[in-house]
Amino acid sequence: MTDASPLDRKTWMAMLAKAPAVRLAALLPDLPPHSVLRQPEIGAVMVRGRVGATGAAFNLGEMTVTRASVRLASGEAGHAWVQGRDKGHALRAAAIDALMQTDAANDLTSRVLKPLEAEAQAARASRADKAAGTKVDFFTLVRGEDK
Amino acid sequence: MYVAVKGGERAIDNAHQWLAEERRGDLSVPELTITQIREQMALAVNRVMAEGSLYDPDLAALAIKQARGDLIEAVFLIRAYRTTLPRLAASNPVDTGAMAVDRRISATFKDLPGGQVLGPTFDYTHRLLDFTLMAEGKTPDTPSPSGEEGRGEGESRVPHVTSFLNRDGLIEVAEPGDATPPDLTREPMELPADRTLRLQALTRGDEGFVLSMAYSTQRGYGRTHAFVGELRIGTVAVEVDIPELGFAVEIGEIELTECETVNQFKGSKTEPPQFTRGYGLVMGQSERKAIAMSLVDRALRWQELGEDFTGAPAQDEEFVLMHCDNIQATGFLEHIKLPHYVDFQAELELVRKLRAEAMALQEAAE
Numbered sequence: 001m002t003d004a005s006p007l008d009r010k011t012w013m014a015m016l017a018k019a020p021a022v023r024l025a026a027l028l029p030d031l032p033p034h035s036v037l038r039q040p041e042i043g044a045v046m047v048r049g050r051v052g053a054t055g056a057a058f059n060l061g062e063m064t065v066t067r068a069s070v071r072l073a074s075g076e077a078g079h080a081w082v083q084g085r086d087k088g089h090a091l092r093a094a095a096i097d098a099l100m101q102t103d104a105a106n107d108l109t110s111r112v113l114k115p116l117e118a119e120a121q122a123a124r125a126s127r128a129d130k131a132a133g134t135k136v137d138f139f140t141l142v143r144g145e146d147k
Numbered sequence: 148m149y150v151a152v153k154g155g156e157r158a159i160d161n162a163h164q165w166l167a168e169e170r171r172g173d174l175s176v177p178e179l180t181i182t183q184i185r186e187q188m189a190l191a192v193n194r195v196m197a198e199g200s201l202y203d204p205d206l207a208a209l210a211i212k213q214a215r216g217d218l219i220e221a222v223f224l225i226r227a228y229r230t231t232l233p234r235l236a237a238s239n240p241v242d243t244g245a246m247a248v249d250r251r252i253s254a255t256f257k258d259l260p261g262g263q264v265l266g267p268t269f270d271y272t273h274r275l276l277d278f279t280l281m282a283e284g285k286t287p288d289t290p291s292p293s294g295e296e297g298r299g300e301g302e303s304r305v306p307h308v309t310s311f312l313n314r315d316g317l318i319e320v321a322e323p324g325d326a327t328p329p330d331l332t333r334e335p336m337e338l339p340a341d342r343t344l345r346l347q348a349l350t351r352g353d354e355g356f357v358l359s360m361a362y363s364t365q366r367g368y369g370r371t372h373a374f375v376g377e378l379r380i381g382t383v384a385v386e387v388d389i390p391e392l393g394f395a396v397e398i399g400e401i402e403l404t405e406c407e408t409v410n411q412f413k414g415s416k417t418e419p420p421q422f423t424r425g426y427g428l429v430m431g432q433s434e435r436k437a438i439a440m441s442l443v444d445r446a447l448r449w450q451e452l453g454e455d456f457t458g459a460p461a462q463d464e465e466f467v468l469m470h471c472d473n474i475q476a477t478g479f480l481e482h483i484k485l486p487h488y489v490d491f492q493a494e495l496e497l498v499r500k501l502r503a504e505a506m507a508l509q510e511a512a513e
Contacts, residue, residue, distance in 0.1 A: 014384070014397035043235035045398065047202065047385055048328065049428045050240045051342055052321030052407065053307055057240045058328045058343035060350055061430055063202035063385065065235060065398055079391050081235075083399025084203065124247060131249050134265035 012100055012113055013093075017082040019116045021089035024096075027112045031095045037069035037077060040087035066090040076101040170215050184208035193402070193431025194218055198473060199225025200332070200351040202401050202430050219353075219473050226474050237327075239395055241383045243405050243428070244304055248381035250434075253308050255374045255409055261305055266380060308377035309407050309424060318409065318422040338465055345447055345468060346440075350429050352471030354436045360446075360461045360471075361439035369446045369459030372411035373425060380404045380432050404429045406437040410445050415453030423452060443467060 007015075016024065044062040051058060067081045068090035078098025080090045099108055171178065185192055185208040195207040199222045207225060214220035250266025253259045265271075312318040328343040336344065349357060364371055384397040406427040414420035425445025427437035446461040448454075460466050470476065 009392075010394055010396055017396065017398045018384075018400060041235075042232065044201065044229065044232040045235055045385070045387055046237040046330065047401065048238050048240040049243070049346075049403075050321070050323070051346060052309070052424050052426045053243045053405065054323055055321030056324035056326060056328065056343050058346045059237075059330050059332075060241070060347070060403075060428060061197070061200035061202065062229060062232070062234070063399065063401060064206070064232065065387075067235060069391070079389065081387060081389060081396060081398045083385070083401075084205075127247065127249060131264050131266060134250075134267075135262045136265060137262070 007100075007109060007113060009097070009100070012109075013080070013097055015113055015116050015120070016080060016093035016096055018120065019093075021084075021086045021092075023116065023119065024089060024092050024112075027115060028092065028096060028108075031092060032099060033073045034070040034078075034095055034098065035073075036091070037071050038067065040066050040068040040090045042066050042085045042087070068094045070094045070098055072098045072102070074102060170213075179212060181205060181208045181212060184211055190432060191216075191218060193433050194354060194436075195221045195225055197430040197433055197436065198222045198351055198353060199229065201225050201229045219477055223474050223477065236387045238398075239386045239388065241385060241401075241403070243379070243383060243403065244307060246305060246379060246381040246383050246403070246405070247303075248305050248379050249432075250380040251305065251377065252379075253375070253377045255376050256308055256311065259308055259311075259377075305379070307407065309409065312376075312409065312422060316421070319418075319424060321424065321426075336468060338468070340464060340468060342444070342448065342451070345464070346426065346428070346444060348468045348471060349427075349440045349443055352440075353473035353476070354433070354439070356471050356473070356476075357439040357443055358435060360467055361442035363459065364442050364446045364461045369449070369457060369461040371408075371425070371442065371445045373408040373442050373445060374410070375438060376407045376409035376424070378404070378406045378434055378438065380434065402431050404431065404433045404437040406434070406441040408438075408441045408445055412452065417453040423448070 043065055045065045046062050047060045048057045049060045050056065063083060064085050065081055065083055066085055066087055066089065067079070068087070069077060069079045070091065071077050072095075076098040078094040078096065078101070080093035080097055082090050082093050096108065096112065099105070185204045188208070188211065189204075191211055192204050192207045195210055195218055196202050196204065198218075199207065199210070201207075206228065207221065210221035210224040210228075211218065213224060248264060248266075250268060251261065251264045253263065257263070309318055313320060328347070329341070331344060331347055336348065340348070363369070365373075380402070382400045382402050384400050386395045386397050388395045404427075408425040408427075410423045410425060412418070412421060412423040423445065425441035425443075425448075427440030427442075427444065429437045429440060443461055446459070447464055447467060449456055449462050456462055
């Protein structure tokens with residue numbers, strides 16, 4: 001692990017989960033040799049909110065999620081939990097999670113994770129700009145008693 | 148009492164065949180795709196996700212297509228599918244303060260820090276039919292003014308309006324808690340329900356029902372003097388503790404609508420005069436529902452705040468919670484169209500007997 005990625009595992013796992021599955025497949029079409037520790041499984045996660053945004057937790061409703069685990073020929077285990085029902089996405093994310101624990105980490109970071117991050121940031125910025133375009137400054141008209 | 152009936156198999160098959168044909172409609176018109184529904188009927192998709200209580204836009208779009216646009220039928224399909232999924236985990240509570248907001252407005256503070264952001268709203272439209280859409284007119288790109296700064300990276304937190312009032316102690320505080328909330332999809336709902344259970348029931352409740360309940364409080368049936376302190380729509384990350392790893396990971400993002408009301412409160416035996424709060428949080432862009440939910444949430448809190456019960460329906464927990472679910476309501480309502488032949492035979496005989504007796508009495512009197 002001499003060639004470690006600057007990203008931590010929590011960060012890259014989130015990036016892999018939130019990436020569009022087609023983009024992930026385009027950036028890394030071929031998976032490394034691996035065995036499947038846990039077949040991709042589709043299930044639900046109960047999403048919780050908080051009363052008044054900061055108070056006690058309550059159950060908001062579920063979302064679909066797919067999880068998978070793989071082991072590389074070199075021994076590293078990779079896990080993925082990704083939103084939605086795309087088994088290919090979960091397997092690929094798990095394989096990349098495993099690869100990120102190997103010497104390939106730095107290369108993967110620049111070839112896969114950085115482009116994903118840039119695209120996600122661009123998408124966020126584009127929405128934020130659109131939102132900023134709808135920002136208003138209300139002003140109070142002269143009221144009777146101000147005369 | 149129900150009675151088993153046999154037969155009709157061919158009729159049922161033919162009915163379903165015809166249903167599929169009617170669903171498809173005129174074959175000379177192109178068939179709708181799931182992605183078209185997901186992208187262009189997004190608010191219907193949102194409603195099906197919220198009331199189906201499952202966030203998955205593709206599945207909600209499929210359900211809408213299958214249900215021929217009958218949204219309650221689509222919710223039913225989603226609820227049925229949901230029961231087939233293993234529950235893998237519960238998320239950490241989402242942090243709406245870190246929401247990437249598309250819309251954020253306040254009716255109580257015009258100068259709220261961060262500004263009023265209208266977002267893609269129907270407000271201020273003239274509600275005139277736009278015939279250019281019928282002519283498949285192209286919608287213009289959103290003009291993004293140059294020089295107008297969007298959210299920058301790093302300034303990811305958007306403070307809640309209620310936190311400004313909180314500084315002066317003018318509003319009640321929502322104390323954090325980490326107790327595991329009750330789940331009405333696992334345990335039958337028991338009354339009295341605590342606030343967390345009520346919010347779960349309301350957020351998946353029928354939009355029309357919750358809207359009408361909220362409206363009734365505005366018209367005087369359990370009045371709570373609500374202002375929209377803040378309404379925000381945007382995406383939040385969903386984080387789950389992964390047992391294999393021993394830490395939490397963001398597994399995706401969902402769109403939510405959140406509404407916090409600020410309600411006048413003169414104080415009671417137990418509480419000082421201060422503003423109180425109602426809360427609404429709904430999957431997708433569903434602001435009518437979120438506002439309605441926060442009004443009904445507030446109305447249901449009368450006991451906790453030491454207010455009077457005026458007999459208003461929106462204050463009646465049993466009335467609201469037991470009737471807000473459109474799948475339960477549909478199931479019970481529509482079951483009466485199923486065979487009740489034995490029941491009805493008994494009724495028929497009873498009426499005939501009563502009639503004969505009444506006529507005999509009448510004849511005797513004459």
